[in-house]
Amino acid sequence: MGDYMMKDVFPILSREVNGHRLVYLDNAATTQKPQVVIDAMADFYSTSNANVHRAVHTLAGEATEGYEACRITLKSMYNAPRAIITSGTTEAINLVAHAWGRANLSKGDVVVLTEMEHHSDIVPWQMLCDSIGIELRYVPVQDGELDMDAFAVSLEGASLVCVVHTSNVLGVRNPVEKVISMAKENGIRVLLDAAQAVPHETIDFLELGADFMAFSAHKMCGPTGIGALLVNEETFAEMEPFMGGGDMIETVTLEGSTYQSNEHRFEAGTPRIAEAVGWNAALNWLGEQDLSSHHKRMLSAARSVSNALKERGITVYSRLGDGDAAVVSFNHPTIHPEDFARLLDAQGIAVRTGHHCAQPLMARLGITGTIRASFYLYNDQDDADALIAGVDKVLEAMA
Amino acid sequence: MGDYMMKDVFPILSREVNGHRLVYLDNAATTQKPQVVIDAMADFYSTSNANVHRAVHTLAGEATEGYEACRITLKSMYNAPRAIITSGTTEAINLVAHAWGRANLSKGDVVVLTEMEHHSDIVPWQMLCDSIGIELRYVPVQDGELDMDAFAVSLEGASLVCVVHTSNVLGVRNPVEKVISMAKENGIRVLLDAAQAVPHETIDFLELGADFMAFSAHKMCGPTGIGALLVNEETFAEMEPFMGGGDMIETVTLEGSTYQSNEHRFEAGTPRIAEAVGWNAALNWLGEQDLSSHHKRMLSAARSVSNALKERGITVYSRLGDGDAAVVSFNHPTIHPEDFARLLDAQGIAVRTGHHCAQPLMARLGITGTIRASFYLYNDQDDADALIAGVDKVLEAMA
């Protein structure tokens, strides 16, 4: 599929921003949606909308099938025994902290995190620490990479390792295969934050061997408000219900309740029905793309940006290795990131600034924030060139 | 607005089901969406989609405004100091149990519930009971109404009263004004489950005087996957963060985190952005409707159904008083509810069967389920007549 065709598939990319064609390079925050996804949701609301489960009428049957089809796709696409539908990565990780953590960890038990984690994979563990007194160990980051020696040491007596597959700040793909095998050798459970991974590669969950894997639909062409937690059977059996109500029960009496035994056990209340329909469309659409050839193109575009920035005396924090995501995090020595980004926006170029919900990593890098340009499969060299030209215009204006 | 025009506004109502015009009477489970709501979401994804907050570029600014506009509408429409956006009623009540309950209740503290509660307002409290040993007291239901004498007795030493404003099974509107004033006289906090109330009446939250009010968008013409918890300032100040990650923090260090002080404190992770845009459109659309005249029409249609059913020897559990919702719960002495509902579905008529997530109420009524026909503002006497004719056809077939 040529790049021009790709731009036709995403209606927002035809939009003008401040009189310029939109150059959307904020994909690590959220991606745009292809027309098929937008249509799938609109069609659902226009033809099949109903509440799911325990349903006898036709619409309810269609809605239930639409909702469960998303789970079926998730399971088969990622080879996962269990797929719990959540509102996103953040809720998925909080679910692990509550449903697995509270049931299986107690005072003094060790959870290993890394300095590269997104806040969503730090704060739930800090909260659990405050509440039941687990111990948190952070694997340091050296030169933008996990310190694997320190990681090995941190495993001593640990119960759970939580690691980000691909960094949302640097694009670095961590050596997750190694991380998981080292943890597994020590009988330690592993949670993978795959929010930035699944948009770029299709992961075989069982083969990779993690116990939990969390990600969000909105970062992979799907709608907001939905995500998933993949779990293997053994670990699934160790989880206790988290939120209560709605379809997660089997029976409720005044004396107490019993719960469903499948994924519904963790999906309290009316689920994200239209969102599941939209996400399923996105997953199917992504499944038809050649992600690895897109990845090569994105990476080459990102590298051209990185090189151009460096030539202009700008600090680039991303290494952009072959397996890394096409994310370019940078800072100018004197221009404030917000000024920089706002002047890019005035040229129709959308990038993000700030700590990217990774303040510990910022602290390690000795900065408070970066400007981040992140590419996705509709971005091409034209976008990279537009960014470079935009940067030049900013540098000129600020000279 | 004439009823015919109303049917034009909701695209799904033009659909055929099993060769018949769709007669959708499963509104207590979820309502249909007007075209403006479907369009608002599709437009958002086609023109303004981006992640919110801490954003510098134009799309992110538009997305942030779209998301926050929903909160502004909620606050002004319901006169609420605080509106936390959740994934629905169920998550809102779980949020109260965790964010307020764990911080303010301890072993032996009493939470008063009623036998009329939806599972979503029972199970979270049973879980809290298991976890920290609070005591639960259930106010009994007599002849389909709350036993107010028992309620008065139950208040003794209680910390929190949780009550459903309008029953999803019976349509009964509880005397919430009285419930709240009695609780308040005793210095007790009140949580109102308004999931079935806000679709039918606009509630002045501050004037009513509850501390918490929970409801879902999907039951009031809005999208799935979003809902709200309204809170007054005093009680809001007593809440501790529940889920961690994303925008709910102010600072994160390896040693610990500080949290935002406004509603974002309770909205971890990328929020339900498109859903908020859709819900805002639904709230604005609902704001233009004359809810009380719709309510009168629905109630009159529901009463005609109720009378017809009774004439045919069918038991009706709903009383359909002037303030009640237009919900007709019934059972035939010999025909199984599922057979009944499936034969109605074969005629294009959508009703729900089962315990309606209210097993304790079923137990009190001495049954395991009902057939429930629930009306909403696009339903009219034609729909009621279609249901009565459908019932007659079922009775004939099963004779």
Next chain:
Amino acid sequence: MNWSPAIQGLIEEFQEIESKFEKLETLMDFADELVPLPVEDWNESNLVRGCQSIAHIEVELANDEVILKSAADARMVEGLQGILTIAVNGNTPDKVLELTPDFAEEMGLLNTLTPSRSNGFRTMFDMIQNRVKELK
């Protein structure tokens, strides 16, 4: 697959019906075909799980012939049981084990039922084959 004449007859009978209402009426007519399982024989092990209504099925072998006995509180579930009875009763265990539940698909029966009900059909079908395997 080559269906037995009994099953082939079922498929043809259902395929002819266009209206869903009549399909369901016909389904309920088959309730008369089941061999009743008396209430006193209902137990946990013959309870059909995952079904929203109460249903029980029991399988016996007599003279190398399978006998399905069943009961349910909903007429349409009894109808499904009646159809299973026709498909199964009087056949040898081997014949029953060769059967696939696809015939219900061909009848156009499962898509007239909601997922939970059609799952119920599959659950009953699987229970029968498992029971037959045990008894063989």
Next chain:
Amino acid sequence: MNWSPAIQGLIEEFQEIESKFEKLETLMDFADELVPLPVEDWNESNLVRGCQSIAHIEVELANDEVILKSAADARMVEGLQGILTIAVNGNTPDKVLELTPDFAEEMGLLNTLTPSRSNGFRTMFDMIQNRVKELK
């Protein structure tokens, strides 16, 4: 509202600019107009809260004239401070209290900034008026 000639000048200057890029450039030019607040005077009480960049403002009164001193790490915030300086400095406390932040709206300035930045402008504006009230 009838704006002072200084503010009226600002409004006209900005209204003329069509391109957003140039608007922002002009905004940054106004950074030169601020009266600097030396780093040693930065403290918690003059910190502008809710702003994503670091910003401080301090108000003094001399001869019944308001003097705004300010500092920020981002050039556009300095530009906002420069504009506030033009709007405020040299005026009497009463004149400053009469002012509304609508002039920034009329300049078409706030909608070129993101919500957080335009909130920053309002926060600074409110801080100035509150400080003036205290000093009066």
